[in-house]
Amino acid sequence: MAYNYPTKKALLSGLSDLLWPDLSGDLERIPTDTQDAPAAVVAALATQGARFQRLLRLPGGGAKIKERVIERLRTTIDELEQE
Secondary structure, eight states, X not given: OOOOOOOHHHHHHHHHHHHHHHHHXXXXXXXXXXXXXXXXXXXXXXXXXXXXXXXXXXXXXXXXXXXXXXXXXXXHHHXXXXX
């Protein structure tokens, strides 16, 4: 008996359905939680992107650039928290 494996699209759709409430809730709170909403949204989306990049094993541009991107993201988040 052959097993029908779900397609990548189906897996991503299921993952999206599970994560949507948390991810959208975080983004909806940003305008009221910070003075610089555009920068906060960029930081939130970049953080989500980094998580999904790792989870889905997508190309990351190499270790050197990845370290610099993460450090830049940390700096941005720190600056937003000080506002």
